[in-house]
Amino acid sequence: MKIKSHLDTNERLEFDMTPMIDCVFQLIIFFMLTLRYTAVEGDFNIKMPIATDAAANPDALPTIRVRLTAAPDGRLSGIQFSDRPVANFAELRQLVMDYVGGGRTPDQADSGGEVEFDCDYRLKYQYTIAAITAVSGQVGPGGQIVRLVEKINFAPPRPE
Amino acid sequence: MAHKIDTSHKLKFDMTPMIDCTFQLVIFFMLTLNYSMEEQDERIKLPSSELAKPVEAMAETNIMLQLTKEGTVLVGGDEVPVPGLRSVLDRERQALVSRKGGNVRDATIVIRGDAAVPTGTVQEVIQMAQKAQFEKFVLRAREPLAQEAPQ
Numbered sequence A: 001m002k003i004k005s006h007l008d009t010n011e012r013l014e015f016d017m018t019p020m021i022d023c024v025f026q027l028i029i030f031f032m033l034t035l036r037y038t039a040v041e042g043d044f045n046i047k048m049p050i051a052t053d054a055a056a057n058p059d060a061l062p063t064i065r066v067r068l069t070a071a072p073d074g075r076l077s078g079i080q081f082s083d084r085p086v087a088n089f090a091e092l093r094q095l096v097m098d099y100v101g102g103g104r105t106p107d108q109a110d111s112g113g114e115v116e117f118d119c120d121y122r123l124k125y126q127y128t129i130a131a132i133t134a135v136s137g138q139v140g141p142g143g144q145i146v147r148l149v150e151k152i153n154f155a156p157p158r159p160e
Numbered sequence B: 001m002a003h004k005i006d007t008s009h010k011l012k013f014d015m016t017p018m019i020d021c022t023f024q025l026v027i028f029f030m031l032t033l034n035y036s037m038e039e040q041d042e043r044i045k046l047p048s049s050e051l052a053k054p055v056e057a058m059a060e061t062n063i064m065l066q067l068t069k070e071g072t073v074l075v076g077g078d079e080v081p082v083p084g085l086r087s088v089l090d091r092e093r094q095a096l097v098s099r100k101g102g103n104v105r106d107a108t109i110v111i112r113g114d115a116a117v118p119t120g121t122v123q124e125v126i127q128m129a130q131k132a133q134f135e136k137f138v139l140r141a142r143e144p145l146a147q148e149a150p151q
Helices: A018-034 A089-100 A125-136 B016-032 B035-039 B082-098 B119-131
Strands: A041-047 A064-070 A076-081 A084-086 A114-119 A137-139 A145-147 A151-154 B062-067 B072-075 B078-081 B108-113 B136-142
Touching (some): A076 A089, A084 A089, B072 B082, B108 B119, B119 B136
Parallel strands (some): A041 A151, A064 A114, B062 B108
Antiparallel strands (some): B062 B072
């Protein structure tokens, strides 16, 4: 016996989509309002000595001392790499590369060396971060980071 | 002459493409929503660094200290002047120690300093945290924008 479908194909089944569309628009508005475009952020590790066990390792590279001086308005006025004047951050990076040994590749860990920053009190923080960037590493041609020195340290703050 | 409208014939339109687009939008906005950004204060203009790459994992024991150029520190929803930070850090240390398995040595102090803050202030904050027995510190920077020249 042929079973007859009770659905009349001429009459299409309809349902009210209005509440669903309302909800979806509410969701869109919520997500749009909470959307914030922020720049990607990254961290630099700082090793502040409390117990100095690094001195016990005779193979460790000697600590480099980088002095950053500031003009009265907080701008950078001078850089010194172990008492040697340096013109800019690119030259500072080159000196650090010479110190850790050239030919480093992106897959290598950092050199194990240590840099101590001695900054003027009023020096704007952006210059300190720029100097830390110069000694920490370099972005290679393929966009990979070549690590140089990741042990960063600060000398005691100078009086204002 | 009266114009007659045939009311029995309802006008229909296909809503499928519109719903498709709408769901695509919902998915896009959901995926771009980042809850970890909630604790970042917009007043802080971070210094840029070409080495700033996304932080892979945020430890639970991170303490975020945000230094404004006005000389205050934003910590845990409070705004305190730099000299008043010590008591806040002591309180945080107590909270960590009282937590089961909590250790001050595992906690990391994340410093989000404004680019115009004097470096001496950042150093003072680090010193204060050291006195409160914190040992791990990270300085946060942002990726340079496309129009910024590399350093």
